[in-house]
Amino acid sequence: MYEPRHTHADQLFFQSPVSRYSAIEPPEQHQDEPGLDADLVPQADLGEFSYRGTGRLEGRKALVTGGDSGIGAAVAIAFAREGADVAITYLPAEEVDAQKVAQLITDCGSRAVTIPGDLTNARFCQEVVDQAAAELAGLDILVNNAGKQVISRNLEDLSDEQVEQTYQTNIIAMFRTTRAALQHLPEGSTIINTTSVEAYQPAPILLDYASTKAAINNFSKGLAQQLAPKGIRVNAVAPGPIWTPIQPSDGQPPEELPEFGKSTALGRAGQPTEVAAAFVFLASPESSFVVGETLNVNGGMPTP
Ligand code: NAD
Numbered sequence: 001m002y003e004p005r006h007t008h009a010d011q012l013f014f015q016s017p018v019s020r021y022s023a024i025e026p027p028e029q030h031q032d033e034p035g036l037d038a039d040l041v042p043q044a045d046l047g048e049f050s051y052r053g054t055g056r057l058e059g060r061k062a063l064v065t066g067g068d069s070g071i072g073a074a075v076a077i078a079f080a081r082e083g084a085d086v087a088i089t090y091l092p093a094e095e096v097d098a099q100k101v102a103q104l105i106t107d108c109g110s111r112a113v114t115i116p117g118d119l120t121n122a123r124f125c126q127e128v129v130d131q132a133a134a135e136l137a138g139l140d141i142l143v144n145n146a147g148k149q150v151i152s153r154n155l156e157d158l159s160d161e162q163v164e165q166t167y168q169t170n171i172i173a174m175f176r177t178t179r180a181a182l183q184h185l186p187e188g189s190t191i192i193n194t195t196s197v198e199a200y201q202p203a204p205i206l207l208d209y210a211s212t213k214a215a216i217n218n219f220s221k222g223l224a225q226q227l228a229p230k231g232i233r234v235n236a237v238a239p240g241p242i243w244t245p246i247q248p249s250d251g252q253p254p255e256e257l258p259e260f261g262k263s264t265a266l267g268r269a270g271q272p273t274e275v276a277a278a279f280v281f282l283a284s285p286e287s288s289f290v291v292g293e294t295l296n297v298n299g300g301m302p303t304p
Pocket residue numbers: 034035065066067068069070071072089090091094117118119120145146147148149169194195196197238239240241242243244245246247
C-alpha cells in the first residue's frame with residue numbers, strides 16, 4: 001500500500017539533495033512510546049539497501065544508545081559497514097527493531113551486541129557501558145543518541161513527571177554513560193551526542209525536549225575542552241526533521257505529520273541514513289581537528 005522510500009543509490013552517488021528522496025506525506029498515525037520503525041508508515045530509509053562503507057572505522061568498537069531505530073539504527077548500520085563492531089541499547093519493547101539492526105550488523109561481518117534497558121535508571125547507564133566494553137573487548141566510540149520527545153501544548157499541562165523523564169533520558173543519562181565510558185575509552189576515542197535544531201529554534205510545544213537539546217550542545221562543548229588534552233574528541237550532531245518513530249509516538253501532533261519536514265530549504269524531511277554520514281565523519285580520525293563542534297544536518301534550516 002505504502003511504497004518504501006528506500007534508495008538503492010549509495011551515499012557517494014552524485015545526485016540532487018532535493019530529489020534524493022521524494023517529499024513524504026506520512027498519513028496521520030499514532031504509536032505508543034517508544035515507537036517502532038517496524039510500524040512506521042512510510043518506512044524510513046536506514047541505509048540498509050544503500051550505505052557503502054569505505055573502511056573508515058576499521059577495527060573500531062562502538063556503543064550507540066537508541067541504536068534500534070531511526071537515526072541511531074542508521075548510525076549503527078553505517079558504523080558496521082565502515083568496519084566497526086557495534087553494541088546498541090534500546091528499551092525492551094523495541095526488541096523487533098533491535099534484532100533487525102543486529103542482523104544487518106552481523107551481515108557485514110561485524111560483531112553486534114544488543115543491550116535492552118532503561119537509561120533513566122542510573123545503574124543501567126553504568127552497566128550498559130561495561131557490558132558493551134566487555135562483549136566488544138574494548139570501546140572507542142560512544143554515541144549518546146537515545147531521546148524522548150513528547151509534545152505538550154501548555155506549560156500548565158506539562159507535568160513534573162514528564163519534565164523529569166525527558167531530562168533523565170536526554171541529558172542526565174548522557175552524563176552517566178559518558179562518565180562510565182571514560183573508564184574504557186583509550187586515547188583517540190570519539191564521543192558524539194545527538195542534539196537537535198530544537199536547541200536553536202525551540203517549538204512552543206516542546207519546551208522540555210528543546211531545552212534538553214540546548215543543554216546537550218553546551219555539555220558537548222564544555223566536555224570537549226575537558227577531554228581534548230587527553231586525546232578524546234567530543235562533538236555533536238544536530239538533525240533537523242528526520243522521519244523516525246519518535247515523530248508519530250507523540251513527538252508531533254498527528255494532524256501535522258503529513259506536512260512533516262516540508263519547511264526545510266530542501267522542501268522535504270530527511271531520512272535517517274542522511275544523518276549517519278555525519279556521525280561517521282565525527283567518529284573517524286579524518287575529523288581529528290574537529291572538537292566541540294555541532295554539525296547541523298537539517299536540510300537548510302538556518303542556525304547560529
Ligand atoms: P527513535 O525513536 O528511532 O530513537 C530514539 C531512541 O531512544 C529509541 O529507539 C529508544 O531506544 C531510545 N530511548 C528513549 N527513551 C529511552 C529510555 N528511557 N531508555 C533507553 N532508551 C531510550 O527516534 P530518532 O528520531 O532516531 O531519535 C534519535 C535521537 O535523535 C534523539 O536524541 C532525538 O532527540 C534526536 N533527534 C531526532 C530528530 C528527528 O527529527 N527525528 C531531530 C533532531 C534530533
